[in-house]
């Protein structure tokens with residue numbers, strides 16, 4: 156009998172294999188080799204299980220009809236329904252959505268959540284659209300993907316430029332179409348229609364727990380370590396607020412318009428009030444304005460990129476003056492930069508661990524919805540802290556045991572859990 160295991164795999168090519176997706180595949184290949192993963196199991200993890208592309212025609216406010224492209228990719232469903240966010244951005248494409256869906260698979264497995272990984276997106280410029288246009292686009296997209304989503308199939312959540320309101324429209328459209336109210340088709344919805352207390356803050360809170368753990372583990376000196384945060388949206392602003400409460404010194408923050416710096420520490424509660432009034436961080440009293448690229452290069456203990464992907468590159472990595480990077484955003488560090496930082500003594504705590512607080516509380520929201528029994532905010536936060544701390548300990552212990560960098564250690568834990576589940580379930584038919 157010929158042993159298929161030793162044969163070189165014949166690899167299919169798929170339309171999702173953009174440069175971005177190939178990087179994610181290479182990362183999986185690297186860890187598969189390192190952990191001696193069965194070749195056939197490895198192959199099965201290299202591609203999305205299902206990818207749907209839909210045309211989304213929308214009546215714009217001026218009466219014309221504009222057609223947008225929408226995607227929903229389910230990378231894997233071995234451990235449970237697919238789970239992952241929905242993003243609205245002009246750079247959304249099949250490769251990016253597939254990459255992020257694969258990351259969600261590793262993230263959910265690493266955190267011990269009973270989910271597979273998914274991601275969705277619509278290629279659009281949400282900041283140039285009215286609320287009505289966004290609502291009509293969201294509802295039409297939902298109806299186009301309705302056959303592949305559901306509380307037991309695939310559960311969308313907020314991601315870049317989507318929020319609680321977007322989730323409410325998806326929940327409503329889905330419910331009207333199936334004929335009864337189904338809150339658990341999405342997570343990250345408003346509390347008044349079945350959302351969870353603490354979900355809005357969950358990603359930022361999780362980042363803050365992770366920073367606390369990483370600073371202790373990697374022995375970052377000083378009673379009040381300094382932090383720089385790129386991005387002041389949901390993740391950046393909430394991590395700033397919670398880290399400030401924990402006693403960290405936030406020395407720099409930025410939003411799309413630019414950044415601010417004060418080596419003595421920024422008064423975050425006052426800054427949050429300032430933003431409500433001014434709509435941006437620039438010009439806040441007692442700080443110096445810096446550009447977004449200067450911000451990344453400020454001296455600090457902890458750098459939190461919490462804006463877009465691919466912000467830390469081979470070009471700017473040598474200029475970084477932090478001790479650790481904690482990835483609030485998905486994919487903020489390019490692979491070449493990641494390796495460079497590792498070799499030069501800067502630890503990178505990866506996205507699939509650092510920003511997993513969001514999907515963890517999404518899981519709590521789904522569980523509460525299924526049980527029709529709701530938890531208090533402190534119950535949510537306590538359980539989140541437990542799960543974040545456990546995952547951080549597992550990853551940091553694996554780094555110590557194997558010498559792997561945290562990204563690879565996290566990936567190894569996630570991939571092993573999935574490989575074990577796939578092995579046990581077997582291959583149909």
Ligand code: GLU
Nearest residue numbers: 239240312314513514517
């Ligand atoms: N979009 C978030 C992420 O990338 C949350 C996903 C979710 O809650 O399902 O992890």
